[in-house]
Amino acid sequence: MNNKQFLSGNEAIARGAWEAGIHVACGYPGTPSTEIIENLARYEDVDVEWSTNEKVAFDVAYGASIAGARSLVSMKHVGVNVALDSLMVTPFSGVNGGFVVITADDPGMHSSQNEQDNRFFAKFAKIPMLEPSDCQEAKEFVKVAFDISEQFDVAVFLRTTTRTSHSKSIVEFSEPNRTPPQKYKQDPHKHVVPIWGKRWRNNIEERLKKLEEFAETFPFNAIEWNSKKIGVITSGICYEYAKEVFPDASFLKLGMIFPLPKKMIEYFCDGVEKIYVIEELEPFLEEQLRLLGVKNPFGLTNISGKDMFTNIFELSPDIVSRAFNGNGKQKNFESEITIPPRPPVMCPGCPHSGVYYVLHKLKTIVTGDIGCYTLGALPPFNALDTTFCMGSGIGNAFGMEKVHRNTMGKKLVAVIGDGTFLHSGIAPLIDIVFNKGITTIVLMDNSTTGMTGHQQHPGMGKTVRNLDTFAINYEQLIRAIGVNHIRVVDPYDLEETEAAMKEALALNEPAVVISRRPCVLIEEEKAKTRYPYEILDELCEECDLCLKIGCPAIDGSQSVPFISKERCIGCNLCAELCNFDAIRMIPTN
Amino acid sequence: MNSSIKKNLLFSGVGGQGILLISELTARAAIHAGFDVKKTEVHGAAQRGGSVVSHVRFSQKVYSPLSKVGDVDILLSLEKLEGLRWAHYVKDGGIILLNNEERSPQPMTEKKVEYPQNIEEFLSSKRYNVQTIDAISIASEMGNYRAANTILLGAMASHTEIADEHWLAVMKENLNPKILELNLKAFERGKELTYSSV
Numbered sequence: 133m134n135n136k137q138f139l140s141g142n143e144a145i146a147r148g149a150w151e152a153g154i155h156v157a158c159g160y161p162g163t164p165s166t167e168i169i170e171n172l173a174r175y176e177d178v179d180v181e182w183s184t185n186e187k188v189a190f191d192v193a194y195g196a197s198i199a200g201a202r203s204l205v206s207m208k209h210v211g212v213n214v215a216l217d218s219l220m221v222t223p224f225s226g227v228n229g230g231f232v233v234i235t236a237d238d239p240g241m242h243s244s245q246n247e248q249d250n251r252f253f254a255k256f257a258k259i260p261m262l263e264p265s266d267c268q269e270a271k272e273f274v275k276v277a278f279d280i281s282e283q284f285d286v287a288v289f290l291r292t293t294t295r296t297s298h299s300k301s302i303v304e305f306s307e308p309n310r311t312p313p314q315k316y317k318q319d320p321h322k323h324v325v326p327i328w329g330k331r332w333r334n335n336i337e338e339r340l341k342k343l344e345e346f347a348e349t350f351p352f353n354a355i356e357w358n359s360k361k362i363g364v365i366t367s368g369i370c371y372e373y374a375k376e377v378f379p380d381a382s383f384l385k386l387g388m389i390f391p392l393p394k395k396m397i398e399y400f401c402d403g404v405e406k407i408y409v410i411e412e413l414e415p416f417l418e419e420q421l422r423l424l425g426v427k428n429p430f431g432l433t434n435i436s437g438k439d440m441f442t443n444i445f446e447l448s449p450d451i452v453s454r455a456f457n458g459n460g461k462q463k464n465f466e467s468e469i470t471i472p473p474r475p476p477v478m479c480p481g482c483p484h485s486g487v488y489y490v491l492h493k494l495k496t497i498v499t500g501d502i503g504c505y506t507l508g509a510l511p512p513f514n515a516l517d518t519t520f521c522m523g524s525g526i527g528n529a530f531g532m533e534k535v536h537r538n539t540m541g542k543k544l545v546a547v548i549g550d551g552t553f554l555h556s557g558i559a560p561l562i563d564i565v566f567n568k569g570i571t572t573i574v575l576m577d578n579s580t581t582g583m584t585g586h587q588q589h590p591g592m593g594k595t596v597r598n599l600d601t602f603a604i605n606y607e608q609l610i611r612a613i614g615v616n617h618i619r620v621v622d623p624y625d626l627e628e629t630e631a632a633m634k635e636a637l638a639l640n641e642p643a644v645v646i647s648r649r650p651c652v653l654i655e656e657e658k659a660k661t662r663y664p665y666e667i668l669d670e671l672c673e674e675c676d677l678c679l680k681i682g683c684p685a686i687d688g689s690q691s692v693p694f695i696s697k698e699r700c701i702g703c704n705l706c707a708e709l710c711n712f713d714a715i716r717m718i719p720t721n
Numbered sequence: 722m723n724s725s726i727k728k729n730l731l732f733s734g735v736g737g738q739g740i741l742l743i744s745e746l747t748a749r750a751a752i753h754a755g756f757d758v759k760k761t762e763v764h765g766a767a768q769r770g771g772s773v774v775s776h777v778r779f780s781q782k783v784y785s786p787l788s789k790v791g792d793v794d795i796l797l798s799l800e801k802l803e804g805l806r807w808a809h810y811v812k813d814g815g816i817i818l819l820n821n822e823e824r825s826p827q828p829m830t831e832k833k834v835e836y837p838q839n840i841e842e843f844l845s846s847k848r849y850n851v852q853t854i855d856a857i858s859i860a861s862e863m864g865n866y867r868a869a870n871t872i873l874l875g876a877m878a879s880h881t882e883i884a885d886e887h888w889l890a891v892m893k894e895n896l897n898p899k900i901l902e903l904n905l906k907a908f909e910r911g912k913e914l915t916y917s918s919v
Contacts, residue, residue, distance in 0.1 A: 164764060166764075243764065294763060295761055295787070298764055299759060300748065300759065300761070300786075302758065372784040372785045372786070376784050376785045376789070449788075450789040453789060463791070464790075464809035465809055465847075468843075469837055470837060472826050472834045473772075474772040474802070474806075475771055475826070475827060475829050476770055477770040477771070477827045478769070478770075479770065510829060511829070585764075687825055689825045689833065689836060
């Protein structure tokens with residue numbers, strides 16, 4: 133094998149974990165973390181799974197560590213919120229095999245509902261965190277993280293951001309160290325935390341002190357002396373940005389961002405005239421630095437951080453450079469020419485389109501959830517009233533119903549995808565039944581995890597390696613919860629979908645409508661022969677009703693809409709809407 | 722590798738057009754030629770038919786994967802409006818290659834979207850070297866419209882100062898043998914279109 137490869141940060145992390153001798157890896161898909169588990173699944177000597185959700189992933193991987201294996205859990209930033217309950221106990225109980233928790237943050241909210249700086253979780257849980265600045269470091273840091281984890285008997289965070297996860301650079305491989313797991317050592321005094329946790333509390337503080345000492349000589353915390361006029365303290369991708377903007381400056385580059393090497397920071401600050409702390413999102417390093425009361429010969433006021441470099445969205449060489457030079461906004465051409473935005477859209481033939489057309493038509497109040505179907509909030513559907521985070525929509529709908537049951541009860545719908553339902557939608561549905569709600573739920577079953585790129589989930593009958601496994605039967609599951617009214621519809625059949633929705637909404641009990649049709653981007657679906665449609669000019673009355681299905685294959689900018697032959701997949705939805713029979717399948721001969 | 726060469730490239734278009742494949746081929750050609758290379762783009766929600774951009778930078782040593790505004794040598798856009806959206810990244814006198822493809826964005830409000838007119842003229846007035854290539858028509862004439870992106874890659878290749886042997890090696894390594902011949906021809910055809918006055 134070629135010893136050097138062009139890898140993304142996520143691919144490099146998978147390689148590093150394998151080189152480090154990992155035995156178990158668990159995760160839940162979420163941009164920008166998804167490819168870590170996908171790539172780990174290629175190493176056949178690692179037990180890899182897509183877990184039901186991040187907390188489950190955490191618990192399974194942690195169990196493997198307690199059993200004696202090096203193990204890893206991977207998730208996006210908001211996934212850590214889900215797994216946090218489990219995470220917060222681990223400082224008490226420690227590890228057996230090395231245990232690494234990967235948090236992939238998304239500054240700039242490229243593909244997330246919020247922006248949050250997960251570096252604070254390291255401080256909150258009192259466990260160390262490493263942050264690589266490129267793909268080579270991503271690979272090396274995973275290995276170092278396992279060593280630290282075992283040396284200090286602690287879970288270790290590895291934090292990436294979108295620009296380290298999804299950038300590619302050249303990575304040099306090393307020989308793997310594939311040793312078997314250690315033997316399991318029973319230790320209930322350490323691992324039954326509610327009973328004996330108190331005796332470990334002090335240990336957490338002592339461990340932190342030892343880690344602070346360790347940070348002072350940790351080789352990836354390094355000073356690069358250059359001009360003493362400017363000293364930059366930074367970590368992660370911001371190091372790369374700062375090197376572009378300040379090629380002549382001295383740098384303190386932190387590979388471990390918690391706990392910090394206090395003496396090294398003091399020594400560095402003592403040697404430079406002006407200090408810039410360059411970090412994305414919150415002033416995590418800067419606050420700690422200021423608390424240290426660094427005695428720079430030029431005084432504390434000689435530290436700049438969030439007073440110059442914004443805490444909103446991601447940084448870039450451009451933003452760092454303009455902040456430093458004080459020349460405000462970037463020049464683009466928006467002031468001279470209108471540049472319309474291009475939001476993401478649902479695909480031609482997306483099964484969600486049929487559901488949203490019907491919900492829009494019925495003027496329902498809809499609580500949404502996380503997935504491709506969040507795009508139903510955009511025109512022409514404008515179908516969503518709310519969307520917050522994974523699994524929240526069903527509970528939100530029930531809460532709204534409690535306040536306005538008489539006026540809104542028969543109009544409230546919670547929509548949720550199959551993957552999200554299994555992640556965290558079951559418990560709130562139980563809550564509705566338990567507490568005598570009447571909410572209607574649409575389970576949009578497209579047989580995959582759509583938005584993140586078709587990862588396997590427990591409803592699909594396939595594991596992460598595409599091996600056959602049990603597939604959840606949603607009807608049985610939902611019936612067992614206590615929902616008696618369940619209807620299954622094909623969202624390509626608008627009449628059937630509308631009838632089922634009306635029936636469900638009229639009931640005085642909880643109801644679930646399962647809208648079932650596979651995502652059009654699944655390989656088996658893409659392999660099908662497509663029979664595209666066309667609009668006949670002579671029959672079209674220019675009513676634009678076909679545009680109400682929100683299909684990007686239909687260009688509505690001219691008076692007679694036009695269907696792109698290359699992009700239409702022949703779902704027939706637009707033809708169902710046309711009152712003039714002006715839309716038909718293109719004759720094949 | 723010529724150690725004085727330092728190039729910042731930008732690839733833009735609409736999710737699903739194949740931007741990530743052509744930026745990947747370009748990055749690999751630069752590696753094959755001996756350069757340090759970094760590349761970045763955003764995955765996930767940003768790709769469902771939305772605006773997509775991919776940065777590729779190569780030189781003897783590259784730090785940031787992201788280019789600065791006004792620092793890009795060549796912008797290759799698979800769609801015209803997306804070329805306009807990212808054009809301010811291009812340096813004065815830089816090259817903008819536009820695929821002659823217009824895709825109306827879905828509106829974010831009830832108002833219909835007005836697709837900007839005269840994008841080429843506007844960009845040419847900004848001290849850029851703008852070339853529009855009807856890649857889909859040319860590819861269709863060659864027998865398969867899917868080779869359009871490789872035609873554009875060919876048109877861009879000479880400006881990158883990466884020798885042909887590297888491009889050809891990378892295409893052979895990375896493309897399905899079934900479509901390799903077509904793509905090699907499309908690359909050659911693209912090179913013939915290279916804007917000679919630049």
